Amino acid sequence: METILIIEDDSSMLRGLTDNFAYAGYNVLTASDGEKGLNAALDAKPDLILLDIMLPKINGYEICRLIRKEKLDMPIIMLTAKGEESDIILGLNLGADDYVTKPFSIKELLARAAAFLRRRKQKEKDSYKFGDFVLDISARKLTKKNEEIELSPKEFKLLEFFLKKQGKALTRDEILNAVWGYNSFTGHRSIDRFVTTLRNKIESGPHSPVFIHTLREIGYKFESI
Amino acid sequence: METILIIEDDSSMLRGLTDNFAYAGYNVLTASDGEKGLNAALDAKPDLILLDIMLPKINGYEICRLIRKEKLDMPIIMLTAKGEESDIILGLNLGADDYVTKPFSIKELLARAAAFLRRRKQKEKDSYKFGDFVLDISARKLTKKNEEIELSPKEFKLLEFFLKKQGKALTRDEILNAVWGYNSFTGHRSIDRFVTTLRNKIESGPHSPVFIHTLREIGYKFESI
DNA sequence: CAAAACCGTAACAAATCGGTAACAAGCTCC
């Protein structure tokens, strides 16, 4: 879950923001003055910060500058009553990523926050874990405790399909369609052959858990326990 | 110099933006309808796009969606007369990074653009190290223990792309798009030829580590370990 | 309990894919 830090001294504004972001599914941290806010930012390293400018103890600009000085690069959205052009420019130059002036639409703010987080998430690689194994799709490799295990293209595709459909019973026809393509003429028994080679690579050891289960007369099912 | 693409059909607005961004030191490209704009974006791969919503031929939302579909991730700032909350949210959800409503302050827009580009620049390296090698982007040269190794322009571009995408599986199409351009008619096998010549230059020795890995049926992957 | 159905797997043949050399066309710099 994404963690978001809201630094705001107006308690009714803070409550409104907290409620909305919590309702939208974020883990919300709050701080009511600049000092607490800065500490929370450095300490918890949230995924995004909503930052008021006018704050007791340390103002928003200063917090922004200090966070960037620590080479933390989470997005910072500044919230303020000031709509002065020069303030906006100052904020952006100090390393803020966006600047929203009060009064603002909470939905718009949620959308802006989501846009920043989506962007970051896009860059994270997608991978599946099972037992000691990790199948990293973007690097296209399977590892067991950081040791790479070679897979042929079909083996990779088959394992990827199994992982995408974990816990589901898969008929041979479904597997053929998904891995070999709907117009292939490959026979059903070829699947079995590839299951054997896959099993040799991921269930070789004597105490190794069983991932690929045979469903007699149906096909197979992958379960990572 | 940073290249910025402005897609806007109102000619006086376009001129105003162009002048200001050119004066601020950007290399400015312009397009006056959606179709030209999309082509310019895919072709020139600018560092940032200013995008009007209401455009002839293809609208701004669609352009935004199509650009993101091509896995291009330059920042997109939407410009529009519409100030409706729902439009803003739609734009941000389609992959825009910011949304500025007309009339806007040109200084604020410049500051917002600068903020995105600054962030980008922070992350981009201008030299990459791998094994005994250093690829210096700004000096445009590859060295192995201070000995320069000659690279042709395409070889350099290919190696640079590999290094930017270290650890990621790259399909031949992605490589063609990034190194040869999306509208090139170069065949897939030409990549292989360049990979061979690159390998001869950076993996020649008998004990030299393998950097460029072949991924059968996919393409290649660069790994510096 | 025997026959049938089904699956695991080894062996083998066929197909596919990538490495690379050779060559032609383009380009650049004299």
Place this chain on the structure above:
DNA sequence: GGAGCTTGTTACCGATTTGTTACGGTTTTG
């Protein structure tokens, strides 16, 4: 205009991958 470099294409070859089949073991069924 020509030498030399760069780029793109093609063809051949070898290695890997893939699909099929056959044999044997196990489970189900009658």
